[in-house]
Amino acid sequence: MDERSLESNREFKTHRSPVLSNSDNSILNGVRIHRKEENKMGGKTLRVVHYLNQFFGGIGGEDKAHAEPQIKIGPIGPGKAVQGAFGDQGKVVATIICGDNYFAERIEDATTEVMNLIKSQEPDVVIAGPAFDAGRYGIACGAVCKRAQSQLGIPAVTGMFVENPGVDLFRKDVYIIETESSARRMSDVISKMVNIACRLVAREKMGKPSFEGYFARGYLNNEVSDRIGAERVVSMLLAKLRGEPFQSEVPPPRYDRVKPASGLKDLHVATIALVTDGGLVPKGNPDRIQAREATRFGSYSFNDTDGLNPDDYEVNHVGYSPVFVLQDPHRLVPVDVMLDLEKEGVIGKLHKKFYSTAGAVCVVENIRTMGQAIAKELKDEGVSGVILTST
Amino acid sequence: MRLQLDILNIKDVQFGDGTRITDGVLYINRQELQEFLKEDKRLSRVDIELAHPGEKCRIIQASDAAEPRAKTKGGVDFPGALGKQGPVGQGNTCVLRGTAVVASEYRREGDPPMQPGFPRHGRIIDMSGPGAELSIYGKTHNIVLVPWPANEISVQEYRIALKIAELKTAVYLAKAGKDLKPDEIEVYELPAPSKIEKGLEHLPKVAYIFQFIPGQFETIPGYPVLYGSNASSIVPTILHPNEILDGAMVTPYRTMAIDVFGLQNHSIIKELYQRHGKDLCFAGVIITVGHGDERENERAAIMSANLAKWVLGADGVILTKSGGGIPEVPLALTAQRCEDLGVRTSVAITHYPADVGDADGSILFNAPEVDAIVSLGTPWNPITLPPVDRIIGEPAAFPEGPPVDGPIETTLRWMKGVLSQTGNSRLIAVRY
């Protein structure tokens, strides 16, 4: 009979220290050169258009930042490195140069103007920058790449430093190679950009951000590790206790900050509106607000004598149990108390509609859009301040 | 406390004249089991079906699963939940490995769904195809119970009866193995912290803080969770890990990616046991509960951290949760309080961002000291399930919905046994 006790029956797997990857402001070692011998593009030489600002395009410095978009034949400046990286597989047929200020002062229109020049070259790939730490340039590169993808359906790649505002604005839509803040290691960065472009053209599965060198674009995908989670979490703790380097499997989130609006000078004359993301809706959910990943909101009038009657409402929200709110909706949207405060003159007016959506499992983009729309409606209706109640 | 699991490896399960185990095959007297379960008058009917790995069979509305286990010496089965109170975590427990009891919920028209948008098929276990490959229950011989509620009882009463039926069945089946020689033995023995054997002083002391109730869902009064009673308002306390492995704890009605089966086979507890004396000293387990309000969460965080540092003497703790996004807040708070006391932390979580394109929403906290995070995967990855020949369970009585035996486009969230909040899975969510 097999008698094994837990202490001795299983082999203890050797703990392997994960490779430390410092993604703050350094480029990873090991440039990944695309394999020239694997010509997966079917032998056709790719037509490449390169976008540069006035400085890298050789027109001038800040004095030329208002330069209008112009087109030049062949590669210019860093474009030569782009050509070198593509080798036989691609030809930089044209370079579009535009002043950073010209672009920044009219982003939509400038993007269109640049796109028209790009289109004229019938490219297979667009390379923009890299912009390193230059903010206006980064935004231009991101905008051009995003439009090239959506309008022409071709791969477009750029490169920026982590603090470049273009990163947060465009990394979900565009592959952005991570660079240092200064324009060092230009050919290194360009090699990585070209590598991504070739993979996109060949429709190969893209490697992980840390491997290929681009900023994570925001997609989560499950993969299968070699060890179960229990083993990984114990090993990670032991590494941390020993002072060994470890790599967290989940990086911290990034959220933008907004400057608060100025407060109300006088509550007695203010109109206050109630907004909730607790999913309180009239029975039947007439606006079909989704219980999760909501894209819709509603505004619902209420009686200024009776407030909210539990028989008239339901809750559509997956993240909490609505039992108590269903018994008395005022526990989520405090209409009763606000009506009293209005009667007593503490506030000028209570807006007689409350706004509602569901904040469960929310998509940042959707919440942003809804927030903007709600804000507009409230302002149009003369509201000056908001109380938002969340679960 | 010394617990010995006497394990029988079961190769097949069939219905037969008497409930017994012969040559590794579990035979079940279906009628006897049905009658036993129907002694609970909250149930009007109990269907029992078998599902084997490889069959083109789909179990729907799977609400929980348990491994057939029965105390043969030195304890009581699921104390408090099945009536008798008593000790667990020591003595001998017979285990039928390779099988699982699955409870499939019967939803009457008008019964509240667990949440809005609940699909007709509820949670699924497929016995073949991509679903089976990913799920632990695609590899076990499953004894599926489909109990029907008696007419007048409330849905809450039914949900209690459903869990009790599952636990009773787990015990009933394992009793068939009580006089047989085990195929394997596992021993779990851990003395009190003050009595840890000499020679281990140099090893780092690691404790586990287990948030076993998420606090974001309503509690069903009378639901047997800890030694047979509710535990949603308890303050953090210490349990011996064997109590969790041996039936003192039962999952509440609504959790995410934890079953009774997962508690009985708690991967993190087993991992700590396995490495005890080798590269760590297993200091013990603290159980805690997530709350809906901040004051309670702060209280629980401070108390958990104090227990870890000043009672268990931990150098480091592992933390997990048992719900979606909301419980990550008390989890992170607890971790921060531990770090404040110099107790280092690592955390293992499943991610519930908005969808797979919202990796930035994948964790609901941002504390610099909580920097050792292990990903247990995300439930939002899509999966396509093929059509099947056989369905076990009743689709929910909701309006539209494609046929539950046809091909199904869904996400891992609706699969049972794929993700695991106790770290049993190899899935890891990677950002692209």
Place this chain on the structure above:
Amino acid sequence: MLTKELERAGLPTAHICALTPVAQMVGSNRIIPAASVLHPVGDPNRDPAAEKAFRRGIVERALRHLHD
């Protein structure tokens, strides 16, 4: 995150929220702790009159945050 868009548009917003760490993390500026996830401005354990007074207390706090 709704609060940020409202503030961005110039509407001062007081956020009554049970999970204040989340509100802080995503960048709400005027945060008032709610009673509970399950009843942000209520308390089923109190009798109705006391509960309403309790609710008023939280709302008044929120209004003070809106005031300059």
